[in-house]
Amino acid sequence: MTKGERTRERIIRQAAPLFNQRGYEGSSMQEIMAATELEKGGIYRHFSSKQELAAKAFDYAWAEAMKARRHDLDGVDNSVDKLKRYIANFVERRGSVPGGCPLLNTATDSDDGNAVLRTRARKALRGWQNFLEAIIADGIRKSEIRANVEKAKLANVIIASLEGAIMIGRLEQSLEPLRTAQSHLDDYLEAKVRIKN
């Protein structure tokens, strides 16, 4: 990596918590300058616009969140157990960027306006759905998951339950709503998804 590339990465890393906590409009150039300890010109040398920086910051925060949620997943063989481990990771592990789920924040922040961020959030959501759907499809193929399970629907039930629970938990400053979602989803996976031998 060149020095310029390193600076660019550092700016993204330092701006990400700001955007994730305060949103696009709530993150002023002043605050971005303070967080990165750079002048305006120093930032614009690396990014064409605040929007470009916000998009990169979202990608970074999202990659960090995914890394946390996928922790140790490869070690789990059975696909239903893999979904359960994914859900447990979601409840117990956080990405390195504070401020809650980057997707939930960026989706609600951008759904009425900011097209660049909105496209980014949609792409992140699609990637998340694909990831869960692949586990489900694999489970059906290996006869671990019932053939009548609709993978797009199950993926959305998992995503919606967890994201909604984050919203409640962050308002109440409690992990309880996420734990409730986990136990609801785990029961559902056992009762309606897993094929028992």
Place this chain on the structure above:
Amino acid sequence: MTKGERTRERIIRQAAPLFNQRGYEGSSMQEIMAATELEKGGIYRHFSSKQELAAKAFDYAWAEAMKARRHDLDGVDNSVDKLKRYIANFVERRGSVPGGCPLLNTATDSDDGNAVLRTRARKALRGWQNFLEAIIADGIRKSEIRANVEKAKLANVIIASLEGAIMIGRLEQSLEPLRTAQSHLDDYLEAKVRIKN
């Protein structure tokens, strides 16, 4: 109502869509002036601060959302059917204020900062939980709902599923995620909540 009170209500009504779509920071005084067709002084004659106006606008948007979701609920006798009707209303009916669920928007907008809005969002969430919990408690008392159902948990499962599905559906510009949440919740209510005679 005095003329002043009418003006105040009109400002709230006209500012609510702006705050609900663009968030607190994203709603500039310029845009509030344009939406209400008033000068700054005309707005500050009725509200001590932008924050006070945003709080009232949230309360208004939330009241409108609740009205839509509670539509015709009193006509439903059985408490499980009442929960199902509530969920159906949530999927099919919108409050009069565009921009998605005011609670989801205001919660993600304020959870890292704005204390006034955050308190408002928490109060709204608590009111929503209380409303659903009262239906569930009533159902247990009338032996329509199983005695082992934990009302706080069931209320949160319903709220989280619906709010998370709104997030997905607004990104995908589709009602499908909400319909998936509805069918998931309906199945759950029939399988694990309702006492069958």
